[in-house]
Amino acid sequence: MRLLTSITVAALSGLAAAAASQQSADVFILDSKQQQQTSREVPRLPKEVVRHILLQRTSRDNYGSDLRDIPSSIDTEAAISFLVKYGKSPAPLFSQTETSDPSQLVVILEGITAENAGPLKESLAKSSQRAAFAISDPPSKVANDRLMSLFQNLGIAAPKQCDLVSAINPVNGDCWTGSSSVVKYDVQKSPEALDTLVDNLSRLNKFISSGDLEALLVLMPESSRSSKLNQWSVKAATGASDLRRRFNSETVIADDSVRGAANAATQPPVSRPTKSPLQTAAKKAIPQCFTSEKSCVDQTGNCSGHGQCVNKWGGKNGSTEAGGASCFVCKCLATMDNRPGAQAKGDKSLHWGGNMCQKEDVSMQFWLIAGSTIALIGAITFAIGLLFEVGEEKMPGVLGAGVVRGSSAK
Numbered sequence: 001m002r003l004l005t006s007i008t009v010a011a012l013s014g015l016a017a018a019a020a021s022q023q024s025a026d027v028f029i030l031d032s033k034q035q036q037q038t039s040r041e042v043p044r045l046p047k048e049v050v051r052h053i054l055l056q057r058t059s060r061d062n063y064g065s066d067l068r069d070i071p072s073s074i075d076t077e078a079a080i081s082f083l084v085k086y087g088k089s090p091a092p093l094f095s096q097t098e099t100s101d102p103s104q105l106v107v108i109l110e111g112i113t114a115e116n117a118g119p120l121k122e123s124l125a126k127s128s129q130r131a132a133f134a135i136s137d138p139p140s141k142v143a144n145d146r147l148m149s150l151f152q153n154l155g156i157a158a159p160k161q162c163d164l165v166s167a168i169n170p171v172n173g174d175c176w177t178g179s180s181s182v183v184k185y186d187v188q189k190s191p192e193a194l195d196t197l198v199d200n201l202s203r204l205n206k207f208i209s210s211g212d213l214e215a216l217l218v219l220m221p222e223s224s225r226s227s228k229l230n231q232w233s234v235k236a237a238t239g240a241s242d243l244r245r246r247f248n249s250e251t252v253i254a255d256d257s258v259r260g261a262a263n264a265a266t267q268p269p270v271s272r273p274t275k276s277p278l279q280t281a282a283k284k285a286i287p288q289c290f291t292s293e294k295s296c297v298d299q300t301g302n303c304s305g306h307g308q309c310v311n312k313w314g315g316k317n318g319s320t321e322a323g324g325a326s327c328f329v330c331k332c333l334a335t336m337d338n339r340p341g342a343q344a345k346g347d348k349s350l351h352w353g354g355n356m357c358q359k360e361d362v363s364m365q366f367w368l369i370a371g372s373t374i375a376l377i378g379a380i381t382f383a384i385g386l387l388f389e390v391g392e393e394k395m396p397g398v399l400g401a402g403v404v405r406g407s408s409a410k
């Protein structure tokens with residue numbers, strides 16, 4: 001009997017240890033919509049799907065949309081539904097207007113326990129913010145470091161010296177180089193990071209409620225630190241170049257391509273022309289705000305030469321108030337049209353648009369042509385209708401009587 005009891009206790013202890021080792025990681029999505037769960041049960045997602053959600057929300061080139069490294073054990077349709085539900089909303093397909101999407105922030109906190117996460121979860125609960133989903137199999141610290149290396153190669157990881165107070169401010173140039181930023185802190189080594197997040201949660205909610213920021217908090221449990229899962233994905237890529245290489249590896253090479261590659265190998269390399277600063281800045285993501293006028297001028301090429309950098313949060317004439325925040329953006333102006341034949345046609349000025357004033361604004365010409373076309377079609381339709389109405393009118397009674405008498409006399 002004692003032997004059976006000891007075996008039962010050992011089995012239960014083993015199950016408890018296995019359950020503790022498989023503790024899930026809660027993920028909170030903080031946005032202006034504040035997604036509410038329809039049920040009390042929090043969905044549990046595999047780490048491979050969560051990795052794609054993080055990439056889709058933060059990467060600028062849609063690296064999170066490639067689901068080829070999802071294991072066959074995971075239903076692809078279910079993975080796509082989770083990506084649509086928890087990922088970033090896609091831009092309209094045929095939209096030509098510039099959309100100011102909120103900046104994306106991902107905060108990964110390692111070493112979370114039930115004790116140290118209590119104040120944070122209580123503060124989130126006061127704001128009616130519950131965990132959006134949980135990672136069913138959180139990987140180890142090694143996997144988290146590799147994931148940060150991937151974000152570093154994509155150019156969206158914040159510097160290691162970036163503190164949490166600066167990270168939650170999307171205007172801060174020390175932690176933000178574009179429209180997204182990813183930071184990671186170890187709560188066991190830096191417990192002040194968790195306290196700082198709790199103290200600045202109201203400040204974070206102000207950026208979120210104004211539509212300037214969306215945040216995703218990943219609470220990695222302490223039990224996952226020594227997990228045997230050393231990758232976020234079975235076929236995890238180590239950087240942006242690996243992702244591009246995987247896409248290019250599926251391209252079929254024709255005979256002409258092989259001959260062209262052989263000829264290119266025998267020819268000396270051709271020197272490529274250097275790109276202008278404006279072309280380099282156009283390929284990079286332009287932040288919504290610049291902290292200084294100099295950074296605005298340098299990164300936008302002085303608004304492409306078609307405008308000027310002004311502080312939209314300043315006072316009159318763009319002046320910055322004492323102690324106030326700065327947000328320098330491009331204000332597009334009209335320029336003289338020096339193209340050949342422009343003066344002869346009567347076109348004296350050009351209007352510009354875009355976040356760098358790099359696009360010609362043709363809305364005036366569009367509405368002029370569209371309005372003239374609609375007016376012309378309306379006039380032609382009215383004239384045709386008027387002709388039909390005149391043709392369908394009956395003849396006067398006097399003319400009708402004359403016709404009847406003439407026919408009776410015959």
